[in-house]
Amino acid sequence: MALLRNRLKVMVTVMMINVFIFILIFRHSSQDKNRHPKVQIPTTTFWTKVTPSSAYWNLQQQILDLQDNPILLAYLNDTVMPDWLVDINLPSNPCQLNNKVTTQVKDYNSLPDRFKDFLLYMHCRSYPIVLDQPDICKSPPFLLLAVKSQVSHFDRRQAIRQSWGRAGVIANQTVVTVFLLGNATAWDYHPDLSSTLLDESARHKDIIQWDYRDSFFNLTVKEVLFLEWVQTRCPSARFIFKGDDDVFVNTYRILDFLKGLSEPKARDLFVGDVITDAGPHRDKKVKYFIPESLYIGKYPPYAGGGGYLYSGDIAARLYSSSEHVALYPIDDVYTGMCLRRLGLAPEKNKGFRTFDIEEKYRSNPCAYKSLMLVHPRTPQEMIKIWTWLSSPDLNCQ
Known part of the structure; x- marks a missing residue:
């Protein structure tokens, strides 16, 4: 009779341990679900459209910033490269006149000569x-x-x-x-x-x-x-x-x-x-x-x-x-x-x-x-x- 009671105690103890383990696993699973919610996939493109600045210096800096951003530049290459970003190569050595600015700066013709001179050679930073x-x-x-x-x-x-x-x-x-x-x-x-x-x-x-x-x-x-x-x-x-x-x-x-x-x-x-x-x-x-x-x-x-x-x-x-x-x-x-x-x-x-x-x-x-x-x-x-x-x-x- 005593042997039967001992066996019964062991079975009850094992069952309680199993129940305890199940509760722990269930709680951990619930917390994990809350910690890692379902991944939301964006419905639109991550990068917004790059809009060129209307001011010439700001535009040139925009181009430099894009050149320094390989991730965004790679994205633009994979889509459609904006027209204003396509032709970015300027003469640098020797320092040649950049006549493109005469049409890229809207009021170029009305600017004082010191501005015209600066704009024509703005790309040049190497002199003998x-x-x-x-x-x-x-x-x-x-x-x-x-x-x-x-x-x-x-x-x-x-x-x-x-x-x-x-x-x-x-x-x-x-x-x-x-x-x-x-x-x-x-x-x-x-x-x-x-x-x-x-x-x-x-x-x-x-x-x-x-x-x-x-x-x-x-x-x-x-x-x-x-x-x-x-x-x-x-x-x-x-x-x-x-x-x-x-x-x-x-x-x-x-x-x-x-x-x-x-x-x-x-x-x-x-x-x-x-x-x-x-x-x-x-x-x-x-x-x-x-x-x-x-x-x-x-x-x-x-x-x-x-x-x-x-x-x-x-x-x-x-x-x-x-x-x-x-x-x-x-x-x-x-x-x-x-x-x-x-x-x-x-x-x-x-x-x-x-x-x-x-x-x-x-x-x-x-x-x-x-x-x-x-x-x-x-x-x-x-x-x-x-x-x-x-x-x-x-x-x-």
């Missing part, structure tokens, strides 16, 4: 170098000062050499200075100063010149050519200041600022007088006028072209980014576009005064001691301010 300094960075500089200048601006270059752009060892750091020039053409009614420039280059060994028309809208060309030059001739420069030849730069203050940066901050450095929430000027009387036929939309944050400071690491990334951004006729805005493509934005620093300081402080030497850049200044003013800051008797406490 006329004057070079291949060994100027043989000893990698801590700070490279790159100054945008023009052939006729000898007085500005000389004042910079005698003041804030003095190359050598400053505050125990190696500083190298180069001047970036294009070609002054008879078209722009410039006198022929080529022989004078050759003499200047032979004497100072700091002139970099390319054979392209040196105009306001071609400052962007100077930008991309310089970025390429840095990667070729001066890739080990720790930091780079790039600015105009009518600014005063407090090199002492810049070196102090740079030496105080942490390594991560130094690597991603890009500082200046940052302009945000801006867009193109539509007033034809303004120097920075941009018609709607060329560009629509807002500008990304950008540092004013009077001068900004960035790391050598950022310079390399900017060069790579610039190959995927269509040339834009305003160089500082273009640099902001390249930064945005990298997922970066310039940082505002109150030491950069591209719109000058209050008039009552301009004759006070101590007003410049904490600043990194002031714009504009004449050659005479550059030398005077540098003399003030270099004096051991200057007391600004």
